[in-house]
Amino acid sequence: MKKVLLITLLGLLCLAGTVSAMNSPNYAINWNIIGGGGGGSSSSSYQVQGTFGALDGYSSSANYRIQGGFWQPMTTPSDTTAPASITGLHNTTYASTYINWSWTDPTDGDFSHVLVYIDDIQKPNVSKGIQWYNATGLTANADHTISTRTVDTSGNVNTTWVNQTRRTAPSPDTTPPASITDLHNTTYATMYINWSWTDPTDSDFSHVQVYVDTVPKPDVPKGTHYYNATGLTANADHTISTRTVDTTGNVNTTWVNQTSRTAPSISTTLTVAVPNGGEIYYLGSTLTMGWAYTGSPGTTVNIEVLKGAGTLSTLTGIPIGSGGTGWYNVTIPGYTPLGSDYRIRVTSTSNPSYTDTSDGIFTISGPTITVGVPNGGETFYLGNTLPMNWTYAGNPGTTVNIEVLKGASVLKTLTGIPIGSGGSGSYSVTIPASTPLGSDYRIRVTSTSYPTCADTSDGPFTIGVDSSTSITVRNPNGGENWVQGSHQTIQWTYTGSPGTTVNIEVLRDTTIVAVIPGISVGVGGSGIFSLTVPYSTPVGADYRIRISSTSNPAYTDISDGPFTISPAITVVSPNGGETFFPGNILPLTWSYSGNPGTTVNIEVLKGTSVLKTLTGIPIGFGGSGLYSVIIPVGTPGGSDYKIRVTSTSYAACTDTSDNSFTINAYG
Structure with a gap:
């Protein structure tokens, strides 16, 4: 038996209804939505008309669905919880007409799909697992918004919107650069032409496309400004064709061309x-x-x-x-x-x-060395510079040895001297004042790498003394007496050019006891140096002065005779011939000059022995000193007594009685 059913309807996916009897064979069904979208409520009355077999054993409290042409009872859904929202929504592109958005689906087990709206316009749902949407046909250089909500398999919709706004890129550049200018050839040859030009000023200009005789050639990058076409036919026209391209790839379709002719061929x-x-x-x-x-x-x-x-x-x-x-x-x-x-x-x-x-x-020859100077006939003076130079050819090595020859003998060898550069070398020495004089000198220059590569001066040269230059000691020059502490002058004369300074040496016999260096040579042929004779200078009659040029030691002179340094203290008495008795006064007197100190020591000598020493005795006043002692009873008699008076400040400032005096022990 078939019946017509009137069914309450609102949803589009799956219906479940509660059956209630109407006039047979029709039935009224109150339904509930179990899937799909839309509105309505379970109390609304809708009808669906269909012909079905008889419903046996229906219940007014059961839910039903149409399955296989028959109403079947089913369980009323109980899930009303919407899924979580998507996360990590972001765009992955930057283009002018589309935006690709990506996200991470929620982890809900019944999550179904994502509702997508672009700029408030609904787009196709994005099923679970896809996790991206590519919005196309967008306006360039404009903001566009994606809006999303999630839906589960029961139709529950998450009412929280997850949105993002992103901007599309500006429209791409479609304007080509300007053409090159001033295209011209810069050569005239048989097999090549070099063309030059000026690049366009467009900031995005990239390169020039080049064709020679319609054959494409390698692009010429911005800034190169030329192309050299090679392998051309001689005495023929050849055409360069150019177009410009920018960094976006826009090509200027205007050709800039030039035709030039190669030179005729010439004989080989x-x-x-x-x-x-x-x-x-x-x-x-x-x-x-x-x-x-x-x-x-x-x-x-x-x-x-x-x-x-x-x-x-x-x-x-x-x-x-x-x-x-x-x-x-x-x-x-x-x-x-x-x-x-x-x-x-x-x-x-x-x-x-x-x-x-x-x-x-x-x-092709072996390396050579040729002496240039001295090469014969030259005269050099003691203390002056001996210049030596040579030339060389080939590669005689990096160093040479220089031998100074006197006659057949080697007087001096200078080793490992740099050979020089550019084919010439040089070396200079100062001729020592001790060098033997002679007119039989030569030099020999020898490669240290190739001993056979050598050369000797062609002729002899002379080493002598420059008679036009001299220094002469004038004072002290023998016989002078300089007292310790006195002010003295050393004087000399000179001729020629002995240099600007001299050294003054003080000699005692042949021993140098003092050097005064770097003293001005003087002016107008004479020089002078003032000094105070130190109290510490040993007394003696064998002193001389030597004066030498600092730049040329060959110019030197020494005092003709010795002079004397005498003490600043002089014993006055007893000074020889006197007789004194034990128990009587022994008067001791002396004189002094300058300032040899404030005290003296007085020694009483018998023969060569010191019988008594009186220490720290005041030196005196106004150049004289006095000290008296009583000769002790028991003092040994004798005629070999002297006294010695010595400054306590300067041991060299001392004097002894000229002769012996007597102490008569027997009265």
């Missing part, structure tokens, strides 16, 4: 230029080989080094050069045979018919 030749005869080269030096060419002899040459009729060495694949000339340098090995029968031959590697040989022979 190859000619040796250097060495071409007469040159001299040295072992270890550079052999420079040069040639000229015309036409197109190829890109490389072979160079043969010829000795006589044989080939000593071949250098292969040497670049031919540019602009019609080529050069190649080699260092001549130290083992190369010496000789004056050398030539070179230069031959094209691509066409051996293009070849040439040196017109004449050149020489």
Whole structure:
């Protein structure tokens, strides 16, 4: 039996209703939404009309659904909890017409899909697990907002919106750069043309597309400003075509072209230029080989080094050069045979018919050294500079030894002297004042690396004394008496040019006891130096003065005779011949000059023995001193007594009785 059912309806997905009887065979069904979206309520009355088999055993309190054409009872859903929102919503692109948003789905087990709205316009739902939405057709350089809510399998919607606003990129640049300007060729050659130009000023200009005779060539980057087209046909027109491109790839479709003509072909030749005869080269030096060419002899040459009729060495694949000339340098090995029968031959590697040989022979020699100065006839003076110089060729090493020869003997050897640079060297010494005079001097300069590479002065030179220059001691010059503490002057005269300063030496016999350095030589031929004779100067009659030039010790002089340094203290009495008795007074007197101190020691001498010492006795006043003692009873008698008076400040300032006095023990 079939019945027509009137069913209450609002949802679109799945219906569950409560059946109640109506006029047979119709039934009224109150339904509840169990899936899908929309509104309505369970108390609203809707109807669905259909023909179904009889519903047996229905219950007014049960829920039903249509399944297989029949009403089937079902359980009323109980889930009313919406899923969590998405997280980590962010955009992953920056483009002018689209934005791709990504997120992380909620972890709810019944999560179904994401509702998506772009700028408040609903978009297709995004199913669980996709986790992104790409919004297309957007306005460039504008803000666009994505709005999302989550839905579960029971239709529960999370009412919390998760939104994000992002801006699309500006519209892409579609404007090409300006064209190049001032395109022109800068050469006139048979096989190449160099074109130059000025780049456009567009800030985004990238490069120039180049075509030569319609054949594309490598792009020319911004800032290069030229293209060199090679391998061209001689005496023919060739066209360069250019277009500019910016960094976005926009191409200026306007061609800027120029047509230029290459030079006519010329005949091909190859000619040796250097060495071409007469040159001299040295072992270890550079052999420079040069040639000229015309036409197109190829890109490389072979160079043969010829000795006589044989080939000593071949250098292969040497670049031919540019602009019609080529050069190649080699260092001549130290083992190369010496000789004056050398030539070179230069031959094209691509066409051996293009070849040439040196017109004449050149020489390869061992290294040489040649003395320049002194080389004979020169005169040098003691204390002056002896300049020595030489020239060298080839590679005689980095150092030389210089021998100073007197006759056949080596007087002095200077070792390890730098050879110099650029083919010349020099070295200077000051001729010692002790150097023997003579006119038979030479120098010999020898390589330390090649002992056979040497040279000696061609002629002898002279070492002498410059008679036009001299120094003469004037004071003290013998016989003078200088008292300790006195003010004195040392005087000298000079001639010529002995230098600006002198050293003054004080000698006692042959021993130097004092040096006064760097004293001005004086003016107008005479010099003077004032000094106070130190109280500490030992007394003596064997003193001399020596004065020497500081720049040339050969200019020197010494006092003709000795002078005396005498004490500043002088014993007055007893000074010899006096007789004194025990128990009587022994008067002791002395004189002094200057300021030899405030006290003296007085020694009583018997023979060579010190019988008594009186210490710390006041020196006196106004240049004289006095001290008296009573001669003790029991003092040994004798006629060999003296006294010695000595400054306690300066031990050298002392004097002794000139002669002996007597102590008569027997009265």
